[in-house]
Amino acid sequence: MEFKTFVFYFLAVIMVVAALRVITVRNPVHAALFLVLTFFNAGGIWLLLQAEFLAITLVMVYVGAVMVLFLFVVMMLDINLDRIREGFWSYLPVGALVGVLMLIEMVMVLGGRYFGLDAMPAPPAAQAGFSNTRELGRVLYTDYVYPFELASLVLLVAMVAAVALTLRKRRGVKYIDPAEQVAVRREGRVELVKMAAEKE
Amino acid sequence: MQAMLQPVADLFGPSWPAVWTLIKIVAIVAPLMGAVAYLTLAERKVIGYMQVRIGPNRVGPMGLLQPIADGVKLLLKEIIVPSGSNKGLFILGPILAIAPALAAWSVVPFSEGLVLANVNAGLLLLLAITSMEVYGVIIAGWASNSKYPFLGSMRAAAQMVSYEVSMGFALICVLLISASLNLTDIVHSQGQGRFHEMGLSFLSWNWLPLLPMFVVYLISGIAETNRAPFDVVEGEAEVVAGHMVEYSGMTFALFFLAEYANMILVSILTSVLFLGGWLSPFGFLPDGFHWLALKTALILFVFLWARATFPRFRYDQIMRLGWKVFIPVTLIWVFVVAVWMMSPLSIWK
Numbered sequence: 001m002e003f004k005t006f007v008f009y010f011l012a013v014i015m016v017v018a019a020l021r022v023i024t025v026r027n028p029v030h031a032a033l034f035l036v037l038t039f040f041n042a043g044g045i046w047l048l049l050q051a052e053f054l055a056i057t058l059v060m061v062y063v064g065a066v067m068v069l070f071l072f073v074v075m076m077l078d079i080n081l082d083r084i085r086e087g088f089w090s091y092l093p094v095g096a097l098v099g100v101l102m103l104i105e106m107v108m109v110l111g112g113r114y115f116g117l118d119a120m121p122a123p124p125a126a127q128a129g130f131s132n133t134r135e136l137g138r139v140l141y142t143d144y145v146y147p148f149e150l151a152s153l154v155l156l157v158a159m160v161a162a163v164a165l166t167l168r169k170r171r172g173v174k175y176i177d178p179a180e181q182v183a184v185r186r187e188g189r190v191e192l193v194k195m196a197a198e199k200e
Numbered sequence: 201m202q203a204m205l206q207p208v209a210d211l212f213g214p215s216w217p218a219v220w221t222l223i224k225i226v227a228i229v230a231p232l233m234g235a236v237a238y239l240t241l242a243e244r245k246v247i248g249y250m251q252v253r254i255g256p257n258r259v260g261p262m263g264l265l266q267p268i269a270d271g272v273k274l275l276l277k278e279i280i281v282p283s284g285s286n287k288g289l290f291i292l293g294p295i296l297a298i299a300p301a302l303a304a305w306s307v308v309p310f311s312e313g314l315v316l317a318n319v320n321a322g323l324l325l326l327l328a329i330t331s332m333e334v335y336g337v338i339i340a341g342w343a344s345n346s347k348y349p350f351l352g353s354m355r356a357a358a359q360m361v362s363y364e365v366s367m368g369f370a371l372i373c374v375l376l377i378s379a380s381l382n383l384t385d386i387v388h389s390q391g392q393g394r395f396h397e398m399g400l401s402f403l404s405w406n407w408l409p410l411l412p413m414f415v416v417y418l419i420s421g422i423a424e425t426n427r428a429p430f431d432v433v434e435g436e437a438e439v440v441a442g443h444m445v446e447y448s449g450m451t452f453a454l455f456f457l458a459e460y461a462n463m464i465l466v467s468i469l470t471s472v473l474f475l476g477g478w479l480s481p482f483g484f485l486p487d488g489f490h491w492l493a494l495k496t497a498l499i500l501f502v503f504l505w506a507r508a509t510f511p512r513f514r515y516d517q518i519m520r521l522g523w524k525v526f527i528p529v530t531l532i533w534v535f536v537v538a539v540w541m542m543s544p545l546s547i548w549k
Contacts, residue, residue: 029342033289036335056324064331065361068338072357075342075350131320133381178520 008048015041028074036067053133224316228305236460237267243504250508274456277449282344285446289343294447294454297336301461304329308468309384311478311489322383323375326469327368330424333462334360336455337426337433341443352442355515356426356433362522363423369530370417373410373537374473377548387477393547399483405476409547412533414474416526418502421466423518425459427503429510430518437512463503464496471495 018037025031039062046055113119140148209216241256241263248255256263281290307322309315319325334356341353375381378389395403407414423430433442444455471477471492478492513521541548 030289033339052319052321053324056321056328060324060328060331064328064334064364068334068357068361071338071342072354075338076354131381133321133324176516178514178517179524182517182520 004048008045011041011044011048015045028077029071032067032071032074035070036063039063039067051132053136221316225306228316229302232302232305232461232464233457235464236457237271239460239464239500240270240456241267242500243507246501246504247508250505271453274449274453279449279451280446282346282446284345286343286345289339290446291451293336293340293343293443294451294458295336296339297333297458298454298461300329300332300336301458301465304465305461307383308465309387309472309477310492312487313384314489315384318382318384321381323371323381323386323473326383327364327371330462330465331360331364333424333458336458337443340447340455344443344446346446348439348441349443349445352433352435352439352445355435355439356443359426359430359433359518359522360424362519363420363526366416366522366526366530367420367424369527369534370410370413370420371473372534373413373530374406376534376537376541377406377409383472383477387472387479389548390476391479396483401476401479401483402481405474405479407474410474410533410537412529414470416530417474418470418499420522420526421470422503422506423522425462425466427459427463428507429512431512432515432518435512463500467496467499467503468492470499475499 015038018034018041021034022031022038025034039058043055043059043063046052046058205220209220212219244266245255245263256266259265259269281287304326306316307319307325309318337356337360338353341349341351341356344350374386378386380386380389390405391401393404395401426433432438434444435442439445444452447455475495476491477495478487478489480487480491540546
């Protein structure tokens with residue numbers, strides 16, 4: 001077995017086990033941490049595919065930022081597991097149906113007919129000095145610049161909408177404005193008064 | 201060198217690349233740990249002198265053996281795992297704190313060709329690895345199952361994510377003008393230009409055209425490593441010691457090692473990205489690792505200086521600085537640099 005194959009199976013086994021643990025583990029914080037492990041191993045597998053930019057971005061965005069905030073929220077929530085599990089058996093048929101449908105779709109699309117080695121032979125090895133990042137950037141900002149900008153616009157709108165939905169300005173509350181506090185200058189607070197010394 | 205090592209390489213056969221890499225890793229980590237140990241001494245001495253004290257002076261000549269005494273003490277102390285804690289994660293916390301702090305060193309170039317892994321996307325890899333540092337703190341705080349550690353870890357999560365954004369934008373400026381993610385190339389790109397030809401190389405380094413980014417990066421670096429005045433995560437006056445409250449002995453020492461290793465990492469990165477790495481400041485002096493060491497030491501001194509000088513920020517002020525000051529400034533500066541590069545005034549042709 002080639003060393004690369006060994007690395008692939010090593011990462012893949014950990015990833016699959018971690019992904020299973022995400023949905024089977026009882027503690028939500030553990031589940032989130034297993035999801036982090038899954039992302040990390042997915043990044044490793046992408047590295048094997050020579051997609052280093054995507055792999056590192058996956059780790060940076062999902063592990064470094066998204067999951068941190070996710071954990072932040074999950075840790076603060078008081079989750080009652082028994083309440084969540086109450087309707088398990090009644091929801092199971094619907095859930096299983098959706099799951100099976102998704103599985104069939106994925107098998108049809110990702111099966112050997114389209115993604116087998118005959119249909120999609122391994123790409124030629126990149127020559128030395130090939131920069132994955134540069135190539136991706138070139139494609140994104142030239143060939144696909146409009147779809148790319150459109151996607152970023154949609155994200156921006158979503159972001160503004162999320163902020164606008166949660167923004168709430170209450171009047172008449174004693175709320176600290178750090179900007180105002182930082183902007184304080186001595187002249188605004190202290191007044192030096194010059195006066196003659198008092199003599200008896 | 202290669203010919204000299206050939207007999208040893210033959211001895212190990214096909215496993216030689218792995219062994220050779222391990223040797224290189226030890227050659228990086230061992231001096232790093234030494235530097236961390238003596239950075240703690242330097243910190244106590246520097247702050248001591250700034251506060252007109254003497255600092256540690258009992259163990260060994262001039263207190264020089266103090267870090268070793270500290271290390272032995274921490275090694276011999278008992279590790280107490282609180283009974284209400286989540287035991288597995290409680291042990292995992294410090295490990296996750298130190299692992300990224302060491303892994304990040306794999307792509308740091310020390311001198312011409314002296315780097316463990318000269319990867320193309322080195323800068324990106326560094327960003328990814330350093331963004332994982334926060335997990336150690338969060339997991340430690342949560343697994344301790346105690347109020348203060350939990351508060352500390354919540355603060356850490358919010359603070360580190362916030363400052364990573366401005367740090368990332370500052371780095372985008374750097375890679376815009378050097379057109380590479382490879383750290384060695386970034387250093388090379390600083391060794392050219394008008395000032396370099398005049399022999400005043402230090403004026404052609406990135407810090408001058410990117411001065412606001414340099415400042416933002418340095419301050420974000422202090423915040424990212426949770427050092428004073430941004431150490432609300434530890435905040436001994438408010439949350440006692442944050443995520444480290446329940447830790448003792450070696451588990452505590454790992455957090456300590458990670459913090460100082462990160463400090464040195466941020467300093468060496470600032471030197472590589474903005475201060476020309478191993479390039480000498482004047483044309484008539486030869487380049488070399490000693491310049492990088494000197495620049496790193498200077499920045500580390502700034503870290504200690506800041507700690508001795510400024511009172512701790514309040515938490516909401518930290519958030520304001522990160523989101524309302526640094527991110528707009530860096531965003532605008534990315535734009536300015538991009539336009540500058542495309543204009544006829546560009547100095548990076």
